[in-house]
Every structure is written in structure tokens, then in C-alpha cells.
Amino acid sequence: xxxxxxxxxxxxxxxxxxxxxxxxxxxxxxxxxxxxxxxxxxxxxxxxxxxxxxxxxxxxxxxxxxxxxxxxxxxxxxxxxxxxxxxxxxxxxxxxxxxxxx
Amino acid sequence: xxxxxxxxxxxxxxxxxxxxxxxxxxxxxxxxxxxxxxxxxxxxxxxxxxxxxxxxxxxxxxxxxxxxxxxxxxxxxxxxxxxxxxxxxxxxxxxxxxxxxxxxxxxxxxxxxxxxxxxxxxxxxxxxxxxxxxxxxxxxxxxxxxxxxxxxxxxxxxxxxxxxxxxxxxxxxxxxxxxxxxxxxxxxxxxxxxxxxxxxxxxxxxxxxxxxxxxxxxxxxxxxxxxxxxxxxxxxxxxxxxxxxxxxxxxxxxxxxxxxxxxxxxxxxxxxxxxxxxxxxxxxxxxxxxxxxxxxxxxxxxxxxxxxxxxxxxxxxxxxxxxxxxxxxxxxxxxxxxxxxxxxxxxxxxxxxxxxxxxxxxxxxxxxxxxxxxxxxxxxxxxxxxxxxxxxxxxxxxxxxxxxxxxxxxxxxxxxxxxxxxxxxxxxxxxxxxxxxxxxxxxxxxxxxxxxxxxxxxxxxxxxxxxxxxxxxxxxxxxxxxxxxxxxxxxxxxxxxxxxxxxxxxxxxxxxxxxxxxxxxxxxxxxxxxxxxxxxxxxxxxxxxxxxxxxxxxxxxxxxxxxxxxxxxxxxxxxxxxxxxxxxxxxxxxxxxxxxxxxxxxxxxxxxxxxxxxxxxxxxxxxxxxxxxxxxxxxxxxx
Numbered sequence: 001x002x003x004x005x006x007x008x009x010x011x012x013x014x015x016x017x018x019x020x021x022x023x024x025x026x027x028x029x030x031x032x033x034x035x036x037x038x039x040x041x042x043x044x045x046x047x048x049x050x051x052x053x054x055x056x057x058x059x060x061x062x063x064x065x066x067x068x069x070x071x072x073x074x075x076x077x078x079x080x081x082x083x084x085x086x087x088x089x090x091x092x093x094x095x096x097x098x099x100x101x102x
Numbered sequence: 103x104x105x106x107x108x109x110x111x112x113x114x115x116x117x118x119x120x121x122x123x124x125x126x127x128x129x130x131x132x133x134x135x136x137x138x139x140x141x142x143x144x145x146x147x148x149x150x151x152x153x154x155x156x157x158x159x160x161x162x163x164x165x166x167x168x169x170x171x172x173x174x175x176x177x178x179x180x181x182x183x184x185x186x187x188x189x190x191x192x193x194x195x196x197x198x199x200x201x202x203x204x205x206x207x208x209x210x211x212x213x214x215x216x217x218x219x220x221x222x223x224x225x226x227x228x229x230x231x232x233x234x235x236x237x238x239x240x241x242x243x244x245x246x247x248x249x250x251x252x253x254x255x256x257x258x259x260x261x262x263x264x265x266x267x268x269x270x271x272x273x274x275x276x277x278x279x280x281x282x283x284x285x286x287x288x289x290x291x292x293x294x295x296x297x298x299x300x301x302x303x304x305x306x307x308x309x310x311x312x313x314x315x316x317x318x319x320x321x322x323x324x325x326x327x328x329x330x331x332x333x334x335x336x337x338x339x340x341x342x343x344x345x346x347x348x349x350x351x352x353x354x355x356x357x358x359x360x361x362x363x364x365x366x367x368x369x370x371x372x373x374x375x376x377x378x379x380x381x382x383x384x385x386x387x388x389x390x391x392x393x394x395x396x397x398x399x400x401x402x403x404x405x406x407x408x409x410x411x412x413x414x415x416x417x418x419x420x421x422x423x424x425x426x427x428x429x430x431x432x433x434x435x436x437x438x439x440x441x442x443x444x445x446x447x448x449x450x451x452x453x454x455x456x457x458x459x460x461x462x463x464x465x466x467x468x469x470x471x472x473x474x475x476x477x478x479x480x481x482x483x484x485x486x487x488x489x490x491x492x493x494x495x496x497x498x499x500x501x502x503x504x505x506x507x508x509x510x511x512x513x514x515x516x517x518x519x520x521x522x523x524x525x526x527x528x529x530x531x532x533x534x535x536x537x538x539x540x541x542x543x544x545x546x547x548x549x550x551x552x553x554x555x556x557x558x559x560x561x562x563x564x565x566x567x568x569x570x571x572x573x574x575x576x577x578x579x580x581x582x583x584x585x586x587x588x589x590x591x592x593x594x595x596x597x598x599x600x601x602x603x604x605x606x607x608x609x610x611x612x613x614x615x616x617x618x619x620x621x622x623x624x625x626x627x628x629x630x631x632x633x634x635x636x637x638x639x640x641x642x643x644x645x646x647x648x649x650x651x652x653x654x655x656x657x658x659x660x661x662x663x664x665x666x667x668x669x670x671x672x673x674x675x676x677x678x679x680x681x682x683x684x685x686x687x688x689x690x691x692x693x694x695x696x697x698x699x700x701x702x703x704x705x706x707x708x709x710x711x712x713x714x715x716x717x718x719x720x721x722x723x724x725x726x727x728x729x730x731x732x733x734x735x736x737x738x739x740x741x
Contacts, residue, residue, distance in 0.1 A: 019729065022722070022723055023726055023729070024722075094720075098720060099146050
């Protein structure tokens with residue numbers, strides 16, 4: 001249970017689940033959560049490579065921290081966009097957002 | 103051009119090969135509006151050609167071997183196809199025939215075509231015809247021969263369809279063009295066969311190699327048979343013979359030219375041109391012999407029932423061409439060429455005389471000409487009788503000698519059926535040619551009479567026009583009378599000292615025994631019998647002027663309808679083309695061509711839909727595409 005490939009497989013599964021969510025959900029909040037999932041899959045990859053391969057153990061963790069920071073920022077911006085959209089359209093279904101033109 | 107003055111032979115050959123073309127070009131481009139000028143240009147061009155031809159003949163008469171001029175024309179790798187002139191005994195003889203007949207026909211046409219609105223056009227085409235034929239005759243290679251062969255076909259198409267505003271004439275021109283083209287396809291394939299199998303199209307090389315056995319026998323047989331297709335088409339042999347009678351729609355001088363020296367003679371000329379090549383393949387010779395025999399007999403039967411004066415001669419040409427092919431195919435090189443020569447003379451004579459009658463009485467029906475007083479036109483009547491005597495093979499006219507030579511060859515052929523067919527043909531020839539003569543000589547008064555013919559006739563008899571037409575006839579009649587006595591000279595000239603001599607001439611040399619005289623007597627008595635029979639039926643005072651064939655209406659209808667060959671072709675065409683090919687082509691059109699275009703349209707529309715789907719503003723669709731693209735990239739780089 002302690003090999004690199006296991007982590008990589010789990011990370012890929014997480015990423016794929018996130019991708020699936022992004023593509024299939026119509027709810028913007030759901031899509032945002034799915035993106036978090038993809039980011040976490042990427043994070044897991046960083047940590048796994050860091051743990052098993054990297055000569056300098058701290059780099060992967062730093063990158064992972066950055067990703068978390070960016071994810072938080074993205075969530076804040078995304079949520080505010082969603083709020084703006086909701087105010088305008090009374091819905092957070094993404095198909096409604098097609099109406100945005102010009 | 104600096105070598106021109108040094109070589110008079112070459113100059114003369116070049117003259118023949120260019121001057122008529124120049125005359126045609128000048129007439130078509132500059133002098134179309136001036137009929138007299140056009141006529142003068144064309145006639146003087148052919149006169150100069152005649153002079154050069156005679157010069158060539160006299161200069162090269164004793165030449166030990168063929169004179170050949172060649173320039174490289176098509177060069178591809180090791181293969182060189184030359185363009186040039188081959189002046190040997192055969193081509194010189196044929197060149198002379200063409201020049202003499204063309205010259206006489208063109209002079210005659212001054213009278214016959216007098217006042218015709220297309221006078222210049224007529225002479226332009228005549229020049230084209232003479233040019234194509236003369237250059238074909240002296241071609242040293244098969245490809246050059248083929249090119250001018252096709253030009254001869256074009257010229258005949260133009261001249262047969264000369265009265266293009268007449269529906270039947272334009273149809274006849276088309277028919278002649280298409281039917282001869284059918285044979286030419288075979289001819290061309292034959293040339294390709296020889297090129298692939300032997301690699302050289304020079305006529306002399308082909309002949310020599312085939313005689314020496316340097317070409318694979320299969321190539322020779324296949325090549326000879328395919329080339330014979332061209333002969334079949336051009337010389338109107340069975341089964342492509344129905345275009346020739348229809349070709350009578352052209353002006354009569356054209357028919358004379360067509361039937362004696364140019365178009366249909368080209369086929370027989372081609373066969374004698376590559377005679378050693380043919381002779382190297384016994385199978386091809388056997389096929390040609392059968393075809394020639396069938397043609398000869400079929401055409402003779404057709405000539406026995408028609409009332410159109412020109413069609414009688416047309417059928418007789420077909421049957422005489424059949425004789426020539428028979429002779430060549432039975433190995434009688436000289437007899438075939440000799441008959442070609444004599445036939446050119448007397449057939450041109452017959453046509454030109456008929457032309458005078460037609461010009462005078464404005465009808466092609468021999469009964470109407472007789473009733474109109476055709477016998478009063480003394481000169482053409484005598485000339486035509488001379489021609490008919492020659493055609494029937496009566497001594498001492500030229501046809502007698504050449505037909506005798508052919509029958510001699512056939513008698514020497516192992517299978518005697520062909521001799522029997524030849525004798526039967528000789529009998530029929532005498533019968534049908536004198537049937538025509540007696541119709542005109544001994545007319546029966548018709549119910550309505552024909553006074554208007556009398557008026558017209560007395561008006562133009564001794565005019566300038568009449569004599570322009572009469573004297574070529576008289577010259578030809580003299581030739582017809584005298585040519586036969588030059589048989590030995592011609593034979594000596596043509597066979598030369600080993601130039602074309604080979605074993606195939608044996609029957610002609612060795613046939614002077616008792617059997618020969620027996621054959622001679624049989625043939626002559628058959629010919630005289632045919633004439634006498636015709637006299638009994640058409641000439642005699644109490645004769646009914648109804649042929650014995652009218653007692654058998656079914657047979658008569660069969661002959662008159664050309665053995666229903668045209669009907670058969672029509673049916674075959676309907677079946678094969680209208681139901682067969684066109685069906686396939688329609689399907690091809692609907693399914694493949696239309697279907698293909700429809701498919702492309704459908705693809706475009708579908709593609710547009712697919713792209714517009716991405717432009718819907720749906721974020722997720724774009725994402726799907728992105729992921730798919732990445733997937734493809736991963737696959738490409740990972741694998």
C-alpha cells in the first residue's frame with residue numbers, strides 16, 4: 001500500500017470524478033465543488049511525487065499550499081460571481097447563463 | 103529548308119504532302135467568297151501534285167529499293183517514332199492512282215458543282231481529302247499512317263455530308279464517320295499491340311521482322327487481326343458495310359473519289375502495305391479471306407435489286423473490295439493491288455458517267471434516266487458501258503485482267519469453295535452491272551412520259567459544263583481500255599527484283615497450264631452469261647424489265663433491305679446501348695455522381711450543425727471538446 005502508483009491512481013480517480021462533475025452538473029455550486037475535487041486530485045499528485053521522488057522534500061508541500069490558496073481565492077471569486085448571477089437570473093442553473101449576450 | 107534544292111525527289115514528295123493542305127488553308131481562310139479563285143487554287147495544287155507524282159514515279163521506277171526520308175518526331179526513351187516519306191513501288195503506284203483520280207475528279211467537279219453555293223467549301227474539302235490520302239500513302243510508319251487515315255475519314259465525313267442542310271446527307275456523313283471509327287478503334291489497338299510487342303512502327307521493319315519471324319506469332323496474329331478491323335471499317339467489309347451505300351448522299355464526284363482512290367481504297371491499301379506482316383499470320387489471313395468472301399457475295403446480291411444508279415455502283419464497290427481482300431488474304435499480293443488499280447480507273451469512270459446522267463436528269467433512278475432519254479448522251483453512255491464491261495470482266499477491258507488474276511489466285515488456294523464464290527461473284531457482277539446499262543439503253547415508255555427532261559436535255563448537252571465533265575470520263579475510259587495490257591509490266595514493276603517477292607506469288611506465276619485456260623474460259627463465259635442473262639431480262643424487246651428476283655418477293659426484300667443488317671444494328675444498338683450501357687450510366691449518374699455530391703452536401707450541413715452546436719454558449723460543451731482534444735493529444739504522444 002505504500003507505492004507511488006497507488007497514490008497516482010487515487011489522484012487520477014479524484015481528478016476524473018471532478019472532471020465528470022464539471023461536465024455534467026448544471027448547478028454552478030456543484031461545478032465549483034467539482035473543481036475543488038480536481039484541484040485536490042492535483043494536490044495529491046504533488047504530494048505523492050514529493051514524497052517518493054523529489055530530492056528536496058519541502059517543494060511539493062509548498063506547491064500544495066499555493067494550490068489551496070488559489071483554490072480559496074477562486075472559491076471566493078466564483079461564489080461572488082454566482083451570487084451576482086443569481087441576483088440577475090433568480091437561478092444558478094448554468095443553462096440559464098446562455099442568455100448572457102454582448 | 104536549305105536542303106530543298108539539292109534533292110528533287112524529296113522536293114516532289116514534300117510537294118505532295120503539303121501543297122493540297124496549303125490550298126485548303128488558303129481557300130478556307132482567304133478565298134471562300136470567290137468560288138472561281140478557290141477552284142483555280144485547288145485544281146492547280148492538284149495538278150502540281152500530279153506532276154510531282156509522275157516525276158517521282160518516273161525517277162524511282164527502277165530504284166532497287168525503297169527511298170525513305172525520316173525525321174524523328176516523337177522521342178520517348180529508346181523509342182523514336184519518325185515522320186517522313188516512304189517511297190517504294192506500292193506507295194508510288196498508289197500515289198499515282200490517287201493523284202490521277204483526284205485530278206480528274208476535281209476537273210470534273212468544275213462542271214458538276216457549277217453554281218453550287220458551297221463551291222469553295224467543296225474544293226477546300228477536296229484538297230483536304232487529297233492531302234490526307236497522299237500523305238497517308240507515303241507514310242513510313244503506322245502512326246503517321248493512322249493519323250492521315252483518320253484525316254481521310256474526316257474529309258469523307260465532310261464531303262458525304264456536304265449537303266448538310268439535307269437531313270439524310272448529314273445522317274449519312276455521321277453514319278460513315280461512326281462506323282468507320284468502330285473499325286479504327288481496332289486498328290489503333292492493333293498499332294498499340296505491335297508497339298508493345300515489337301517496339302517499332304516502321305512499316306518496313308514490321309514487315310521484315312514478321313517475315314523473319316522476329317515477332318512473337320501471337321503478337322503478329324493479334325496485331326494483324328486488330329489492324330484488319332480498320333480495313334473492315336474503311337473498306338466497308340462485312341459487318342461494317344452499310345455505311346457505304348448511304349454515303350451516296352454526297353455529290354457524285356465525291357462518290358467517285360471515295361470509291362476509287364481514297365477512302366475505301368485506303369483499307370485495301372493498308373492491307374497490301376503491311377502484306378508481309380499479314381502473311382506471317384495464317385490465322386489472320388484465313389479470317390480476312392472469309393470476311394472478304396462474305397462481303398463480296400452479300401454486296402453483289404444487294405446490287406441486283408436496287409434501282410438507284412449510284413447505289414448499284416456503291417454495292418459493286420463493296421463487292422469488288424471484297425474481291426481485293428480475298429485476293430490479298432489468299433496470298434495474291436499482286437492480284438489484289440492490280441485489281442485495286444484497275445478498279446480505281448473504271449469505278450471512277452462509272453461514277454463520273456453516272457454523275458453526268460444525274461446532273462442532266464436530276465434523278466438517281468435508273469428507270470427514270472432511261473425514260474428521260476439517257477441513251478442520247480452518247481459520250482457518257484459509251485464511257486459507262488466501257489466501265490461496266492470492265493467491271494463485268496469482259497475482255498479486253500482492264501477489269502478482265504485483274505479479276506482473272508484474282509480468280510487465278512483463288513484457284514491456287516487449297517480450299518476451292520473460295521474459287522466457287524469468286525466465280526459466282528463474277529457472274530453476279532456481270533448481271534447487275536448490265537442490268538443498269540440495259541435499263542438506260544432500252545427504256546420502256548413510262549405512263550406519264552417525261553417531256554420536261556427532253557427540254558432540259560437539249561439545252562445543256564453540248565455546253566461548256568458538259569465537256570468539262572465529259573473529258574475526264576473519256577480519259578478514264580481510255581485508261582480502262584488500255585490498263586489491262588500493262589499487267590506484266592505492272593507485275594514486274596510491283597514485285598520488282600526481290601523487293602516484295604516471296605513465296606506467296608506462286609499461283610500467279612505457275613498458273614499458265616491447261617487449268618489456267620479452263621478457268622479463263624469459265625470466268626469469261628460466266629461474265630458473258632451474266633450479261634446475256636441481263637439482256638434477256640432487261641434489254642430484249644419483249645423483256646419484262648423485271649428481274650428473276652421479283653418472283654421471290656421475300657428474297658428481293660431481303661436483298662433490298664441489305665439483309666436487314668441496318669435493322670439488326672438498330673436492334674442491337676437499342677438493346678446494347680439504350681438498355682445496357684445507358685442503364686449502367688444512369689445508375690452511375692444517380693448513385694455515384696449525384697450521390698457523391700449529395701453526400702458532400704450532407705456532410706457540409708452536418709458539419710455546420712456540429713460547429714454551431716459549439717457556438718451555443720454552453721460552457722460545458724466547450725469543455726467537453728477541450729477534454730476530448732487533450733485525450734487525443736495524450737493518445738498521440740503516449741502511443
